[in-house]
Amino acid sequence: MYENITLLDYLATRRSVPAFQMCEPGPSGEQLQSILSLAVRVPDHGKLAPWRFIVYRGQKRVDIGEALLEMALSKNPELSEEMIKVERTRFTRAPVVIGVISRAGPHVKIPEWEQVMSAGAVCLNLLMAANAHGFVANWLSEWFAFDEAAHPLLGIEPGEKVAGFIHMGSTTFPIVERPRPALEDVVTWMGEEG
Structure with missing residues (x-):
C-alpha cells in the first residue's frame, strides 16, 4: 500500500x-518485532518510557471478545443482535491488536502531561510502522479502555491507562480520503505569515 513512496507522499x-474492514494477513512475529522497535522511537523527555505494549493475537482475542460480551450484557441485557456481534468481535476484527498502555505519573522533573503525549506519539508511530510494513492500521479507544473492571481481562495493571488499541491487518476495501481541517481554521500565525 505505502511501500516505496517518499515520506512526504x-x-x-x-x-x-476501519478495523471492521481488516482481514488476514496481519503482521508476523518478526514483523511485529520490527513494528514495535520502530514505535518506541518517539520523543520521551527523561527517557522514562512511560508506556508499554500488550500484543493481542490468536485465540486470546476470541476469549477477550467473549468476556467483553459478558460484561456488556451485564450492563445492558437488552443488547441487540447487532451489538452482541460487535461486542463479541471487538478484538477479532483485525489479525493483531496492540494495546498502548500509559504509565504516566508524577515525576520530580518530567510533567505527567509530557508522558501522556509520549504515549500518544507511540500510538501514531505504531500506525506508521504498520503502514511501512505494508499493513493497514487504526487507533481506537473503546468503552473497555475506560472501564477499570475490564482492565484485568486486558492485562492492564492498577494505575495504568489505555492510550489506545492499535488494530493492524490487511484490507480488500478501497482506502478513501476523509475531510481534513482547513489550515485557516486551525493555524494561528504569530510573526511573519508563512
Whole structure:
C-alpha cells in the first residue's frame, strides 16, 4: 500500500482503515518485532518510557471478545443482535491488536502531561510502522479502555491507562480520503505569515 513512496507522499496520503474492514494477513512475529522497535522511537523527555505494549493475537482475542460480551450484557441485557456481534468481535476484527498502555505519573522533573503525549506519539508511530510494513492500521479507544473492571481481562495493571488499541491487518476495501481541517481554521500565525 505505502511501500516505496517518499515520506512526504506517505504523510500526504496517510489514512486509517476501519478495523471492521481488516482481514488476514496481519503482521508476523518478526514483523511485529520490527513494528514495535520502530514505535518506541518517539520523543520521551527523561527517557522514562512511560508506556508499554500488550500484543493481542490468536485465540486470546476470541476469549477477550467473549468476556467483553459478558460484561456488556451485564450492563445492558437488552443488547441487540447487532451489538452482541460487535461486542463479541471487538478484538477479532483485525489479525493483531496492540494495546498502548500509559504509565504516566508524577515525576520530580518530567510533567505527567509530557508522558501522556509520549504515549500518544507511540500510538501514531505504531500506525506508521504498520503502514511501512505494508499493513493497514487504526487507533481506537473503546468503552473497555475506560472501564477499570475490564482492565484485568486486558492485562492492564492498577494505575495504568489505555492510550489506545492499535488494530493492524490487511484490507480488500478501497482506502478513501476523509475531510481534513482547513489550515485557516486551525493555524494561528504569530510573526511573519508563512
